[in-house]
Amino acid sequence: MKLTSRRKIALASSVMISAFAMTATFQSSSKAADCGTWGIAMHAWNGYTASAQVVTEVAKAQGCTINQSTLTEGGTTYDAMEAGTTDVIIEDWGGGRWQKWTDRGAVVLVGANGNVGKIGMFVAPWMVKKYPGITNSKNLNKYASLFKTADSGGKGAWFEGPPGYTTIGEKMIKANKLKFKAIATGSEAALISTITKAEKNKKPALIYWWEPSTLFVKVPGLDKARVNFPKNDWSDAAKASGLTDYPATPLEKLATKKLMDSGSVFAKIVKNFKWTNADQNAVAADIEGGMTPEKAAQKWIKAHPAQVKAWLA
Amino acid sequence: MYRKLLERKGYFFLGFIALWYALSKIFFDKATWELGIADNTSFTNVVGDAAGAISGNRTHSPFFVYFFNPIRLFINGFVDIIRNLIATPSNGHAAPTIGWLGVIAILAFITLATSRIRMAILVITFLLGCGALGMWADTMDTLAMTLAAVLLSLAIGIPCGIWAGLSDRVLKLFTPILDLAQILPTMVYLAPLALFFMIGEASATIATMIYSVPISIRITSHAIRSLNFSPVEASISMGATKKQTLSKVQLPMAKQMIVLGVNQTVMAALSFVVIAALIAAPGLGKPVISALTIQNTGRGFVAGLAVVLVAIMLDRATSAAAMKQKAFIPPTESEKRRKRLNVSIAGAVALGATIASHFVTALGNFPDNFDIATPISNATNSFVNFLVNDVSFLTVGFKDIISIRVLNPIEDMLARAPWFMTLTMFVIAALVLAGKRIAFLTFVLLSAIAATGLWFDAMITLTQTIVATLLTMIVGVALGIWVGRSKRADSLLRPFLDAGQTMPAFVYLVPILGLFGPTRFTAIATGIVYSIPVVVKIVGEGIRSVPESMIEAATAAGSNVRQIITKVQLPASKRALMLAANQGMIFVLAVIVIGGFVGSGGLGYIVIMGSSKPELQGKGLVAGFVILLLGVAIDRVAQAASRRA
Numbered sequence: 038m039k040l041t042s043r044r045k046i047a048l049a050s051s052v053m054i055s056a057f058a059m060t061a062t063f064q065s066s067s068k069a070a071d072c073g074t075w076g077i078a079m080h081a082w083n084g085y086t087a088s089a090q091v092v093t094e095v096a097k098a099q100g101c102t103i104n105q106s107t108l109t110e111g112g113t114t115y116d117a118m119e120a121g122t123t124d125v126i127i128e129d130w131g132g133g134r135w136q137k138w139t140d141r142g143a144v145v146l147v148g149a150n151g152n153v154g155k156i157g158m159f160v161a162p163w164m165v166k167k168y169p170g171i172t173n174s175k176n177l178n179k180y181a182s183l184f185k186t187a188d189s190g191g192k193g194a195w196f197e198g199p200p201g202y203t204t205i206g207e208k209m210i211k212a213n214k215l216k217f218k219a220i221a222t223g224s225e226a227a228l229i230s231t232i233t234k235a236e237k238n239k240k241p242a243l244i245y246w247w248e249p250s251t252l253f254v255k256v257p258g259l260d261k262a263r264v265n266f267p268k269n270d271w272s273d274a275a276k277a278s279g280l281t282d283y284p285a286t287p288l289e290k291l292a293t294k295k296l297m298d299s300g301s302v303f304a305k306i307v308k309n310f311k312w313t314n315a316d317q318n319a320v321a322a323d324i325e326g327g328m329t330p331e332k333a334a335q336k337w338i339k340a341h342p343a344q345v346k347a348w349l350a
Numbered sequence: 351m352y353r354k355l356l357e358r359k360g361y362f363f364l365g366f367i368a369l370w371y372a373l374s375k376i377f378f379d380k381a382t383w384e385l386g387i388a389d390n391t392s393f394t395n396v397v398g399d400a401a402g403a404i405s406g407n408r409t410h411s412p413f414f415v416y417f418f419n420p421i422r423l424f425i426n427g428f429v430d431i432i433r434n435l436i437a438t439p440s441n442g443h444a445a446p447t448i449g450w451l452g453v454i455a456i457l458a459f460i461t462l463a464t465s466r467i468r469m470a471i472l473v474i475t476f477l478l479g480c481g482a483l484g485m486w487a488d489t490m491d492t493l494a495m496t497l498a499a500v501l502l503s504l505a506i507g508i509p510c511g512i513w514a515g516l517s518d519r520v521l522k523l524f525t526p527i528l529d530l531a532q533i534l535p536t537m538v539y540l541a542p543l544a545l546f547f548m549i550g551e552a553s554a555t556i557a558t559m560i561y562s563v564p565i566s567i568r569i570t571s572h573a574i575r576s577l578n579f580s581p582v583e584a585s586i587s588m589g590a591t592k593k594q595t596l597s598k599v600q601l602p603m604a605k606q607m608i609v610l611g612v613n614q615t616v617m618a619a620l621s622f623v624v625i626a627a628l629i630a631a632p633g634l635g636k637p638v639i640s641a642l643t644i645q646n647t648g649r650g651f652v653a654g655l656a657v658v659l660v661a662i663m664l665d666r667a668t669s670a671a672a673m674k675q676k677a678f679i680p681p682t683e684s685e686k687r688r689k690r691l692n693v694s695i696a697g698a699v700a701l702g703a704t705i706a707s708h709f710v711t712a713l714g715n716f717p718d719n720f721d722i723a724t725p726i727s728n729a730t731n732s733f734v735n736f737l738v739n740d741v742s743f744l745t746v747g748f749k750d751i752i753s754i755r756v757l758n759p760i761e762d763m764l765a766r767a768p769w770f771m772t773l774t775m776f777v778i779a780a781l782v783l784a785g786k787r788i789a790f791l792t793f794v795l796l797s798a799i800a801a802t803g804l805w806f807d808a809m810i811t812l813t814q815t816i817v818a819t820l821l822t823m824i825v826g827v828a829l830g831i832w833v834g835r836s837k838r839a840d841s842l843l844r845p846f847l848d849a850g851q852t853m854p855a856f857v858y859l860v861p862i863l864g865l866f867g868p869t870r871f872t873a874i875a876t877g878i879v880y881s882i883p884v885v886v887k888i889v890g891e892g893i894r895s896v897p898e899s900m901i902e903a904a905t906a907a908g909s910n911v912r913q914i915i916t917k918v919q920l921p922a923s924k925r926a927l928m929l930a931a932n933q934g935m936i937f938v939l940a941v942i943v944i945g946g947f948v949g950s951g952g953l954g955y956i957v958i959m960g961s962s963k964p965e966l967q968g969k970g971l972v973a974g975f976v977i978l979l980l981g982v983a984i985d986r987v988a989q990a991a992s993r994r995a
Contacts, residue, residue, distance in 0.1 A: 081640060102439065107627060107636040111962035113549055116405070120422075120548030122630050134964050141406065187753035188869050188949075196868065197387070200946065200955055201962030207386050219387060220868070221955045223947040226642060226860060227868035234738070234867070 072101035072302045076123035078108045081199070082225055084249050087320035088127045088150065090334040092310055095345055099302045110201045118293050119143045125307050126291040130154050130203050135291060145297055147290040151311040156203060156247040156283035158195070158266075161235040162258030174213055174266040181216040183241040193217040196231055198245035199224050206245065208280045213266060217243070232256055249314035251321045302349070309348040316341075359782070366782075370775050371759070374767035381768035384806040387959075390969055391803030398968020404545055418546050425552040429498045433632070437490035445714025449707030450486055452700075453493075454478070459700035463693050465670035470696075476663040484723040485634060485656040486716035492623050492633035492660060495551070499558040499619045504612065507563045511570020511611070512596070515604075521571060528564040533981045535940040536561065536625050537954065538974040541961055544629050545971075554631030562618035566611050573607030574600055606672055613668035620661050624854035625944075628961075634660070638856045642947060647734045647860045648727030654857030655726070661852040738864035745865040753871055757817055765809035769800055772809065784990035795983040799976050804953065804969075808976050811942055811952035814870055815984070818877040818938045823931055826882050830889025830930070831915060834923075840890065847883040855880045855941050863948045873945020873954075881937035885930045892926020893919050928992030935984050943977055953977050 075096075077089055093103045106123050108114045111131055115138040117123045128150055129135065138144040160171055168183075170176040177193075184193030195217040197206040206219035222228055228244050229252065235242035236256055246252060246259070253260050266282035290307060297304050316337070323333035338345055385391065390398065408414050435447050448456070454477045462470040480489040514521040540557055547553040577600060585595045601608075627635025634657050641650025681689070707713040764772055773796045781789035799808050832839045859876050866872040896919050904918045920927070946954030953973045960970010 079640070104438075106630050106632070107640050108549070108630055109628065109958075109962050112964045112967060113544070113629070113961045115964075116544060117549035117630050119405075119408070120550045122548070122550035137402065137406070137964060141409075186869075187750045187758070200959035205388070207388060220949065221387065221946070221951040222868040222949050223945075223955065223958070224642060224868075227863055227948055230738070230864050231867055234742070237739070238743075 072096065072099055073299065074102040074104065075125070075296060075301070075303050076104045076106055077125040077127065078114045078117065078123045079105045080108065080110045080114075080126075080128070083251060083321045083325060084152070084317050085128050086324060086330050087317050087333070088152070088310075088312070089125075090324075090330040091312075091320060091337060092125070092127055092306060094331065094334040094338055095348060096303045096306050099306070099349070101301070101303045103303070113201075115144055115291075118291070121293070121295070124293045124296045127307070127310065128152060129289045129291055130156075130286055132203070132286055139291075143294055144291055145294050147292050147297065147308055149287045149311070150290050152249055152288045152314050152317055154247055154249070154286040154288050156198070156245065156286075158209075158264045159232070159244055159246045159259055159262045160264060161232060161240070161242045162256060162262045163236060163239050164241060165258065165262050172262065172264050174215075174264055177213075177264065178216050180241075184217070184243055186220075188220060189218045193243065195219045196222050196228060196242065196244040198222070198228070198247075202245075203283070203286075204245065205280045205283065209266065209282065212281045229255075232259070249317050249321075251318055251325050254318075254322055255325070306348050309350070311348075312344070362782070366775075366779070371763055373771060373775075374763045377768050377771060378762065379766050381770070382766055382806050383769055383800075383803065384765075385803065387955075388966065390966070393801070393803050394966075394969040394972050396968070397972050398965070401545055401967050401971060402964075408548070422547045422550075422552040425498075425502070425547075425555050426550065428502070429495065429551040429555060432494040432498050433491065435494075437487065437494045437632070444711050445707075446490070447708060448704055449710070449714030450481060450716045451713040452704035452707035453490065455700040455703035455707075459693075459696050461667050461670075462696050465667065465674050467692075469667055469670045473663055473667055476659045479659050480656045481716040482720060482722050483652050483656050483659075483726070484718065484721060485637070485653060488632075488634045488637060488653070489656055489660060492620075492635075492657070495554065495558070495626070495631055495633050496616065496619045496623070496664075499555050499562060499622075500612070500616050502555065503559050503562045503566050503615050503619065506559070507566025507611070507615065508570050508608065510563075511567040511608075512574060512601075513571075514567060515571035515574025516596070524567060524571075528568055529985075530978075530982070531560055531564040533936050533985045534560075535943045535977055535981060536622065537628075537940075537943045537957055538977050540625070540629050541957065541967075541971055541974055544961075549630050551631065553629045554626040557626055557629065558619050558622040561622055562615045565618050566615040569611030569614055570604075570608055573604035573611065576607070577603050609672040610669070613665065613672055616664050616668055617661065620657075620664060621852070621854075623657060624856050635854075638854055642856050642860055646727075646731070647864075648729075648731035650857050650860055651730040652723045652727050654853055657854055657857075658849055658852050662848075665852075734861045734864055737861060742865050746867070749866045749869065749871040752817070752821075752874075753869070756820075757813065757870060757874075760817060761810065761813045764813050765806055769805045773797065773800065780987050784987050784994065788986055788990040791986055792983055795979045799979050802972050802976055804956070804973055804976050807952050807956060807973065808980060810870075811939075811950075811954065811977070812980060814874055814942045814945070814950060814952065815877075815935060815939050815980075818874040818881075818942060819931065819935045821874070822878045822881045822885055822934045822938060825878065826885030826930065826934065827889050827927065829882070829886045831893055831919070833886055833890035834893025834919070835915075843886065847886060850879065850883040855944060859944070859948055868949030870945075870950050872948045873942050873950030876945060876948070877938040877941040880941045881934045884937055885934045888926050888930040888933060889923070892923030892930075895926075896922040925992065928988070932985065932988035932992060935988060936981065939977070939981055939984065953980075 077093060079086065079089055089105070093105060096103050104123075106117070108117055108123065110126075110129070111134060114123065114126055115135055118126075119138060119141070135144060135146070139146055164171055164183075168180055171180055181193035184195075185191065186194045188194065193216060195206055195210060195215075197219045198204045200221070200223065209215075210217050210219060222231070222245075228246065231242055232244050232246070232252070233256060234240070243264070269281055269284065290310065292304070292307050296307070320333050320337045323336060324330050328336070408419070436453050437446055439445055454474055457477065458470040458474050461473045477489075480486060510524070514524050536557070539560060540553070543553045543557050543560075547556055581599055581603065582595060585599045590598070623631070623633055624635040624638050627633065627639045634653050637653035638650050638657070641647065641653065703713075773793070776796055777789050777793045780792040799805055829843065833843055834840075855876055858879055859872075862875050862879070863872050866875060900918055900922060901914060904914050909917065942950060942952070943954035943957065946952070946956075946958045953976055956966070956973035957970050957977070960966050960968070960973065
């Protein structure tokens with residue numbers, strides 16, 4: 038018993054001594070710069086991931102600690118910013134739905150990020166050749182019966198965007214007098230699987246989609262499969278009966294007031310970050326091709342030193 | 351006599367359903383109260399305005415300043431302490447305070463001290479496994495969140511459980527609340543919680559607790575109540591005070607059950623990991639959810655695998671600790687001494703490893719140079735691609751048959767008929783099946799649903815729940831009979847059933863989506879996968895508990911296997927079948943709501959939409975409330991019906 042307890046002590050102390058010895062040799066030299074610790078919201082779509090990851094990598098190189106949190110867009114994220122859970126939205130499509138939050142003051146509109154969003158409805162590309170004129174909204178009713186499914190109640194299936202995204206499908210159907218029914222899809226994944234399978238098996242499909250996006254690379258011909266709707270006519274407000282098409286939207290950055298007032302490098306990066314749809318597509322394509330978001334972002338940063346330097350100025 | 355009555359009831363029901371169907375055809379598409387996706391009713395507008403007022407007042411209303419905000423800050427602080435300890439790099443440090451080596455050493459040490467060395471080895475292996483999957487940081491976040499939620503749950507659950515164990519009045523008061531908390535689909539209370547506690551760790555922790563506290567209360571009170579009464583009586587008769595009896599007799603005797611309660615609380619908290627990520631809970635839920643939205647099944651599967659590893663590890667370790675409390679033969683002095691020595695050596699090693707992992711970065715951040723996540727994720731993706739491309743012609747055909755032949759007719763009956771007709775028919779059915787009291791309750795609940803204005807969507811969700819439950823019962827009962835009759839089948843299926851119960855539903859949502867596309871059936875199929883394990887287990891248990899003598903008698907009388915199953919085993923386990931149907935339905939409802947992510951429409955879709963679109967926030971909250979009403983109605987009717995059976 039005596040022996041064992043002595044052995045115990047010996048063991049414990051030798052472990053401790055070696056631990057401290059290692060401490061002396063290995064003591065980490067990483068000392069965080071005064072950028073601080075900040076959060077960035079991660080939304081679901083690939084383009085967003087590209088932008089947010091590039092911003093994250095640039096900030097990390099400046100010594101910032103950045104926590105990415107997966108959040109659904111819109112209200113959920115504005116609430117999270119108000120609660121201090123996260124600080125930045127790098128791409129918001131919501132044309133003013135943040136109003137209540139910015140009015141209260143904790144969330145501020147930082148400005149456009151350079152990307153322009155254009156939502157629309159797309160048919161499966163193979164249909165463009167087979168059914169002439171199908172991309173003209175006036176002809177859609179003629180082909181409506183092609184789009185019928187077991188779920189669409191005798192009308193054509195109009196696969197609507199995910200619940201959080203800007204969607205006006207029902208209003209468009211009404212204003213354009215279409216024989217279609219908006220079908221809730223729920224997620225980007227649902228739309229991708231619908232269009233890729235339809236294209237592969239030569240089955241009809243009409244889906245909600247948007248630019249900028251790498252799906253146009255994955256599904257060749259999709260860019261020519263956009264259905265053209267009449268532009269919203271706002272010239273005479275009294276006459277305008279409803280929304281006929283999605284408008285082109287400059288995408289916005291939002292951040293917490295706390296971050297923007299902090300004087301941190303990260304605030305500067307968020308404020309200055311600006312790039313084109315082509316830039317975003319390049320990074321997003323790499324991510325979709327199997328690269329990790331970190332590596333894809335690093336690759337773009339290495340290739341565009343001047344642009345990155347401008348964000349830091 | 352009784353049998354005859356039952357048969358007559360069967361005919362009555364066939365006639366009743368035929369009449370219902372005919373009526374719904376006659377009044378097709380009249381007074382359905384169908385509402386556009388983006389449309390509000392005056393009621394949802396009122397709720398939306400109220401919600402807006404609440405979130406606008408969060409900084410200055412006294413309710414928030416003196417009640418909600420302190421709770422939020424306390425829980426956030428509590429969670430952050432644990433996270434800084436093991437999960438996130440603390441200030442000015444490249445790794446968490448305790449690095450990966452330290453965490454493994456400490457957990458292995460705790461396991462060794464509370465159970466056996468084999469268990470400690472299992473813990474080490476599984477933790478290394480999570481690290482090798484590239485999920486170390488997320489695993490630690492999940493552990494931290496679970497630990498925080500479990501500690502807080504036990505702090506509330508055990509005292510309340512003891513109280514309910516000692517007093518009948520308290521138990522009576524608690525029971526309906528506990529029932530409610532357990533049938534409530536988890537998606538439902540995320541939005542209201544976020545309204546009061548905002549998006550973040552606090553809301554996620556409280557949401558988890560709503561689910562896990564009832565379980566801890568229930569098991570603790572059961573533990574106190576199921577004690578042998580004579581020692582308690584002896585203690586009282588010897589003049590011990592109530593307090594003495596509780597602390598010296600009742601609690602020590604109930605210890606094993608209470609530790610089992612800890613086990614169940616941990617499992618409940620863990621089952622919340624993924625869904626809590628919807629309100630920004632850090633951890634393994636994040637990669638699972640983002641895999642769903644960007645359709646990378648492989649990455650979601652890897653994260654799901656880590657969830658399963660953590661679940662098995664915590665389950666085994668805590669139940670081993672519970673088993674240990676049971677040993678009746680006291681260990682000998684030398685055994686005790688040996689154990690003490692082993693534990694203290696392990697303790698010293700763990701301490702050393704912990705200190706080392708604090709200072710050495712390589713022992714702090716899990717090394718990422720051996721990567722098994724990529725091959726697993728790629729293999730999963732190519733398997734799913736194979737399914738989606740080469741098998742889906744079969745599945746789509748099956749989906750269409752079910753949609754057109756089963757789903758659409760039932761939807762026509764429930765949703766596309768006038769609302770008051772459906773309501774009346776339901777009340778009549780409840781009257782016959784379950785009696786006056788339940789019929790009245792059904793009337794009240796359904797009227798409340800109608801009053802919210804979301805009747806149509808509620809019926810859509812109910813239709814899917816009914817169809818999914820029917821299909822689940824067909825498959826589940828068949829498998830349950832097999833499991834109940836054959837030990838081999840049981841040991842063959844058990845791992846799948848266990849994994850199916852711990853694997854978060856979100857993980858297989860994506861491959862099922864690939865098979866069926868964004869349709870109502872995708873949600874139904876997910877519901878079936880999720881609820882089959884519980885149905886199989888209950889039915890199997892029921893079949894197994896049929897007395898051997900009954901089967902022997904039937905065999906002696908010359909019955910064949912089919913006759914034994916249909917005439918002896920199934921009728922004798924009728925209660926188990928009804929319980930399975932009830933549980934199956936509650937499980938299915940929980941997943942049908944999640945199905946809003948993959949095209950089920952209905953209430954789940956509205957809940958999801960409400961969390962993102964400020965103008966539909968009220969509608970989302972109301973939809974959550976309607977799901978609650980629907981859940982209570984289903985549960986009450988099914989329970990009353992099974993009591994009558």
